[in-house]
Amino acid sequence: xxxxxxxxxxxxxxxxxxxxxxxxETIVTNNAEEIRRSKKIxxxxxxxxxxxxxxxKKRSLISVIREELVKGKxxxxxxxxxxxxxxxxxxxxxxxGLGILKGRVEQFEDKADLKVPHMGWNRxxxxxxxxxxxKDLSDSPYVYxxxxxxxxxxxxxxxxxxxxxxxxxxxxxxxxxxxGVQFHPEKSQRVGLRIIENFLALC
Amino acid sequence: MLTKxxxxxxxxKEGRVVKGVRFLSLRDAGDxxxxxxxxxxxxxxxxxxxxxxxxxENRKTLIELVEEIAKNIFLPFTVGGGVTGIDDIRNLxxxxxxxxxxxxxxVKYPDLISEASRKFGSQCxxxxxxxxxxxxxxxxxxxxxxxxxGLDALFWAKKVAELGxxxxxxxxxxxxxxxxxxxxxLTKTVTSAVNIPVIAxxxxxxxxxxxxxxxxxxxxxxxxxxxxxxxxxSVKEVKRYLQERGVxxxx
Numbered sequence: 001x002x003x004x005x006x007x008x009x010x011x012x013x014x015x016x017x018x019x020x021x022x023x024x025e026t027i028v029t030n031n032a033e034e035i036r037r038s039k040k041i042x043x044x045x046x047x048x049x050x051x052x053x054x055x056x057k058k059r060s061l062i063s064v065i066r067e068e069l070v071k072g073k074x075x076x077x078x079x080x081x082x083x084x085x086x087x088x089x090x091x092x093x094x095x096x097g098l099g100i101l102k103g104r105v106e107q108f109e110d111k112a113d114l115k116v117p118h119m120g121w122n123r124x125x126x127x128x129x130x131x132x133x134x135k136d137l138s139d140s141p142y143v144y145x146x147x148x149x150x151x152x153x154x155x156x157x158x159x160x161x162x163x164x165x166x167x168x169x170x171x172x173x174x175x176x177x178x179x180g181v182q183f184h185p186e187k188s189q190r191v192g193l194r195i196i197e198n199f200l201a202l203c
Numbered sequence: 204m205l206t207k208x209x210x211x212x213x214x215x216k217e218g219r220v221v222k223g224v225r226f227l228s229l230r231d232a233g234d235x236x237x238x239x240x241x242x243x244x245x246x247x248x249x250x251x252x253x254x255x256x257x258x259x260e261n262r263k264t265l266i267e268l269v270e271e272i273a274k275n276i277f278l279p280f281t282v283g284g285g286v287t288g289i290d291d292i293r294n295l296x297x298x299x300x301x302x303x304x305x306x307x308x309x310v311k312y313p314d315l316i317s318e319a320s321r322k323f324g325s326q327c328x329x330x331x332x333x334x335x336x337x338x339x340x341x342x343x344x345x346x347x348x349x350x351x352x353g354l355d356a357l358f359w360a361k362k363v364a365e366l367g368x369x370x371x372x373x374x375x376x377x378x379x380x381x382x383x384x385x386x387x388x389l390t391k392t393v394t395s396a397v398n399i400p401v402i403a404x405x406x407x408x409x410x411x412x413x414x415x416x417x418x419x420x421x422x423x424x425x426x427x428x429x430x431x432x433x434x435x436x437s438v439k440e441v442k443r444y445l446q447e448r449g450v451x452x453x454x
Contacts (some may be wrong), residue, residue, distance in 0.1 A: 009323075014273045014299040021277075046296065047324040080324070110398060115423065116324040117369045119400050121206045121248055121453040142206070142453040144279050144299060148327045148369075164204055187279040187301055189243070 002026045002121055002200075004037035005065070007055040013077075018186040018196050034160060040074040041065065043081035049149070050095035050107060052055040062098065069100055072177045075188065076133075076200045079086040082173065082180030086151050100178060102154035114166040117148040124171055124183075126158040133179045134172065135198050141191040145171075145185040150182060169170070177202075206453045207445065208248035208416045209438050210402060211431040213238055214255045215284070218268050221255065235268060239276045241266075242431070245438040246454060247278065251304070251372070251426060254284030255347065266298045273299020281329055296327060303330040304372055307332040307345040307350050310352045313366055320367030327400075328370075331348050332356055334389055335376040341389055348376055358391055364397040371397065372426070375405040382408025385416040385425065394421030410436065410444040418452055421429075430450035 002019060006028045007011050019026045019042070027034055033039060037105040043065070045052055056062050069075050077085050086097045089105035089128035097105070108116045123140040150169040153159060161172035163182070179199065214221045219233040232238065239250055252272070269282055280375050283304030292303045309316050320328045333377050334341035334356035335346050341356035347375030352359075360371055369399035373393055383406055390403045400423040403416045416422045430436055442452045 008293075013270060013297055014277070014301075017274045017299070018277060046327055048321060051322065112398070115398055115400050117399070118205065119326060119370060120208050120423065122204065145205075146279065146369075148325055184301070185277070186277060189277055193277055 001038045001041045002042060003035045004028045004044065004105050005061065005081075006030050007045070007052065007059055009052050009055060009063065012044055013154075014186045015042060015044040015078065018193060019200070021193065022197055022200055030059045030061065031142045032060060035064050035068060038073070040076070040199070041068060041083065042076045042078065042199075044078045045080035045084070046146075047080055049080065049083060049089040049091040049097070051080055051087045052084060053095055057141065065098060066100065069178055074199070075076070075178050076199050077139075077178075077180040078186070079182060079184060082182055083151055085173070085178065085180050086153070089149065090141050091149055093130070101151075101158055101173060101175060101180075102186065104118060105149050105151050107149050108166065117146060118165045119146050122165060122183075124161040124165050125162045125168070126165055126172075131160040131172070131174045133174065133181075133195055133198050134146060134160060135201075136195060137191060142183060143171075143181075143185070143188040143191055145183045146187075151180075204451055206248070206382035206451045207422075208402075208426050209413070209441050209445075209452070210249045210251055210405070211242045211247050212251040212253060212426050212428040214253050214428060215268070216255055216392065229453040236271055236275050239272055239278075239430060241282070242438060243276050243278050247438045248424070248453060249301075250278060250280040252277070252280060252282045252283070253304075266294055269295055269300055269399050271299040271327045281372075283329070283331055285445060288315065289319060289322060292323060292328075296323060300327075302327045302329045302370065304331045306331040306333065308346050309363065309368075310343065310354065313362065316363055316366040316368050325367050329372050329402075330368040330370075331372040331374065332359060332378055332393075334365075336389075341392075344376060356389070360393045360397050362376060364399045368399060370400045370402065372402045372404060378406030379404070380429070382430070383408055384408060384412040385420060385422070387415065387420050390416055390420040392421055394423075400424065410441060413441050414445060414450065415450055417445065
């Protein structure tokens with residue numbers, strides 16, 4: 001059973017459908033017990049960092065997510081769900097994140113030749129070929145992005161792929177059982193579905 | 204590097220595709236899911252679903268339809284038409300829309316843009332601007348192009364960007380349906396004034412129209428409806444043409 005955490009931050013339905021496409025048993029939930037019982041956790045999300053943390057807090061989900069991740073349960077954070085893994089975000093002052101990964105979340109610099117949000121199809125430059133999530137992808141596949149913020153990990157070792165938009169930013173992170181993608185696999189056609197399949201194949 | 208996007212638009216009326224009748228290859232050309240699937244296979248970058256009766260008749264976009272599309276198509280899509288408030292936006296996003304487009308209500312209650320972008324993030328809030336040329340400027344129209352809003356389109360474009368819109372869907376009412384090409388002057392004026400992505404819409408008729416609006420016009424994406432519906436060109440043909448001329452596209 002895969003727990004897709006529903007904390008009122010959108011996008012749940014497409015994520016759920018993408019997993020079900022491969023016959024995965026999913027449960028869309030905000031119940032701590034169900035999350036504990038699940039085999040894997042997916043944290044989707046679009047929207048504001050601060051608001052997302054408040055919604056998780058309201059549902060008393062912060063400690064259960066932390067505990068399950070520390071235990072080694074496979075976890076996939078998508079877009080905002082990936083950003084929440086970090087310690088804090090420049091969005092809305094200095095909102096605190098889950099702090100699973102060291103680092104912060106920053107906004108793209110607003111300059112003349114760089115439109116914000118970064119919206120559309122862009123390439124992944126995969127630098128961790130052994131990352132199980134990115135298995136069997138071409139070297140620089142196109143995926144769909146839709147975001148204004150991006151993570152800056154402290155530890156370069158967690159960077160599995162980057163993407164160029166004005167500069168190279170981190171688009172996939174990986175640390176043991178914890179995976180995070182800045183793009184939307186559920187909206188990235190075949191490439192995205194392959195990533196979802198890869199996540200399902202994790203033990 | 205980010206690619207330029209080609210976006211087919213599907214007008215939806217009572218849950219059915221309007222203008223889709225020429226899709227002879229499809230079992231049911233009025234079925235939004237089937238048409239969306241076809242565009243998906245043609246490498247469309249995104250889709251836009253516009254509930255064309257919604258705003259006028261004050262109907263809400265059918266959530267079930269959005270769910271059905273999201274279940275079948277793993278491509279980003281925007282839904283617009285009849286969006287009245289925060290709950291509406293939340294429901295559409297939860298049902299699987301990547302972005303929600305607001306038009307009339309954004310003009311009536313500009314605070315909706317800031318509130319929605321604060322709540323859901325700028326990246327999923329699209330403001331649709333229907334503009335029509337007047338002497339020296341462009342007038343914004345609402346209610347599906349029926350009512351002049353008394354707003355200058357350039358002023359409004361800057362304003363919505365300031366309020367937190369993540370994208371502008373800019374339709375030229377003068378060029379829409381003419382197939383004479385996108386409105387270069389309007390598009391250029393807006394793209395050079397705002398720093399958020401702009402989708403140019405209205406007037407696509409030839410391959411070179413896409414090229415010029417995405418290069419000279421500064422548009423980030425180009426939208427067309429009937430050109431694709433009537434299969435004059437496929438999305439793939441447009442993208443190949445662009446690629447051959449050095450425009451970065453996903454193929």
